[in-house]
Amino acid sequence: MPSTPVIELPDHDALVDFARGHPVARWNHSARRFDRAWGLGEAASFTDHGRFGHLLLAFGAPDDAARLAAEILAGPPAGDLGGFDIVVVPRDSPVSSIDQLKWRHDWEWFWTTTMPERRPGEAAVERLDVADPHVAGELTELLDVSSPTTSALPGDPTVDHWYGIRAAERGLVACAAESERASGSSNLRAIAVHPALRGRGLGADVTTAVMRAGFEAGLHAVTLGMYSDNETAARPMYQRLGFQLGQEFATYAVSA
DSSP, rough: OOOOOOOOESHHHHHHHHHOOOOOHHSOOTTTTTHHHETTTTTEEEEEEEEEEEEEEEEEEEHHHHHHHHHHHSSSSSOOOOOOSSSEEETOOTTOOOOOOEEEEEEOOOOOOOSOOOOOOGGGEEOOTTHHHHHHHHHHHHHHHHOTOOOTTTTTTTEEEEEEETTTTTTOOOOOOEEEEGGEEEEEEEEEOGGGGGTHHHHEEEEEEEHHHHTTTTTTTEEEEEEGGGGHHHHHHHHHHHHHHEEEEEEEEOOO
């Protein structure tokens, strides 16, 4: 029996249609960012660029996602992609036969279309002006101690807005970045709380405030990614705020 072929998808609408409306296709990508995309069986993939370089992300059924990633890495179905730095696949994808992949971390992708309930601590959240070198320095220092593997830093051109909470005598103690507003949804990144002040609801406060700002601006959805080793504290918080799990992923670096 012939194997299922890899199909190149010409635009974002085709990606969403092929994936049957999968939330990753709808809310974790957009027509504005579209570059290349493919589908195979019950999986789809797209290319992107981020802090860690050229990325291939496959989602959907793990077996089909693994085969799709393997075929693209072996030689793209059409054209020259110039190589990848990072490959992301569903966590249970059987990729051990792809020699050039080196596991980096596991993470989960969440999404919601629901406005959260208001929290009293939201009043302390402020929009940060990262054009101010002092504010940018505060953010960098906070992320260095609380989230050193963050996906966003001050100066990242893909970030639309930074938000934060200040505490007396400590300065900036919590932050979050919002990106991709132009796509109709926003992606929350760099959600961080100073280690000395965790467990006080500051993460929920800043996350809720950024969610509310997005929905009040007319966005259809809010998304975020969570490192799997952070699930004990973060997962219950995100679920209380209305987020649903969209897919569990594993990220791999691509060796030369």
